[in-house]
Amino acid sequence: MPRPAVRARLAALALVGLAGCESLRPAAPVPPAGGPAPLAAASIPKKPGGIYPPGRVGPFVFYYDAPFPADDPVFRDLETLPDQIQRELRLPVGTAFVQVYLFPDQDKYEAFMRDRFPWLPPRRAYFVTDQKRPGGADDLQVYTWMGDHLRTDLRHELTHGLLHGVLKGVPLWLDEGLAGFFEQPVEADGVNFDHLDKLRRAGPFDLARLEKVTKVEQMEKPEYRESWAWVHYCLRGDPAARAALLEYLQALRETPAPGPLVPRLRAILPDPEAAVAAHLQRTAVPVARP
Numbered sequence: 001m002p003r004p005a006v007r008a009r010l011a012a013l014a015l016v017g018l019a020g021c022e023s024l025r026p027a028a029p030v031p032p033a034g035g036p037a038p039l040a041a042a043s044i045p046k047k048p049g050g051i052y053p054p055g056r057v058g059p060f061v062f063y064y065d066a067p068f069p070a071d072d073p074v075f076r077d078l079e080t081l082p083d084q085i086q087r088e089l090r091l092p093v094g095t096a097f098v099q100v101y102l103f104p105d106q107d108k109y110e111a112f113m114r115d116r117f118p119w120l121p122p123r124r125a126y127f128v129t130d131q132k133r134p135g136g137a138d139d140l141q142v143y144t145w146m147g148d149h150l151r152t153d154l155r156h157e158l159t160h161g162l163l164h165g166v167l168k169g170v171p172l173w174l175d176e177g178l179a180g181f182f183e184q185p186v187e188a189d190g191v192n193f194d195h196l197d198k199l200r201r202a203g204p205f206d207l208a209r210l211e212k213v214t215k216v217e218q219m220e221k222p223e224y225r226e227s228w229a230w231v232h233y234c235l236r237g238d239p240a241a242r243a244a245l246l247e248y249l250q251a252l253r254e255t256p257a258p259g260p261l262v263p264r265l266r267a268i269l270p271d272p273e274a275a276v277a278a279h280l281q282r283t284a285v286p287v288a289r290p
Ligand SMILES: [Zn+2]
Pocket: 019, 020, 021, 022, 156, 157, 160, 175, 176, 179
């Protein structure tokens, strides 16, 4: 790669912003003390793409080092995701494409991520916004691999991509809560059974604490679960809370920092924390569990 291109890439990386992603990696290898040994350059996998034409599904562009399996139900399922999000959240149709880099296996994906984003904790997939120049539009990118969780992971990460395509910013808890809602198949109506099962025995809930979380490494499983719970409560638990959330999303179209949501909820609800707990107790488990 010519040197100017290398410099441009490094400059872009300095501006990279991360939305975080699913943290369900109980079997993730624990790196040795002092961090993993750096890989030899020859063993670092390249970003997929360049051999076969990219695949297209709606606003999503897939780079994959084999013919893109566009008819696979995993990808066909994504055709309706933009519509579902726009209708549910009353957001406009975005014009940005989301680029998806699909690695063939976990080892290649993880080796690439360790080299390109060494500061990130291991996750099954990542959504990354990459601003090529100050003030310019963000590149919206997803990195993941062809594993058993691909359907959920793609719905999750591409939800991040669609939100960031139309909002000026998305608070981390809300980004993950909405991704957790839309990662579920349409028939689940946003219910994540595993989250629900654990949260019914958890608590107390604290949105004010969640709203102070700003770093992806601070988001662990309890934070993902509680973020989902607040989003599900707002969208399905109470029309007034739903209106407050939709209004908050409209504010995010104008400014990346509209302040916290919790005062807006307290203005309409005597006890939002009790309300979310009660909502979880009465939420029905979907008949067709994913
Ligand atoms: Zn996420």
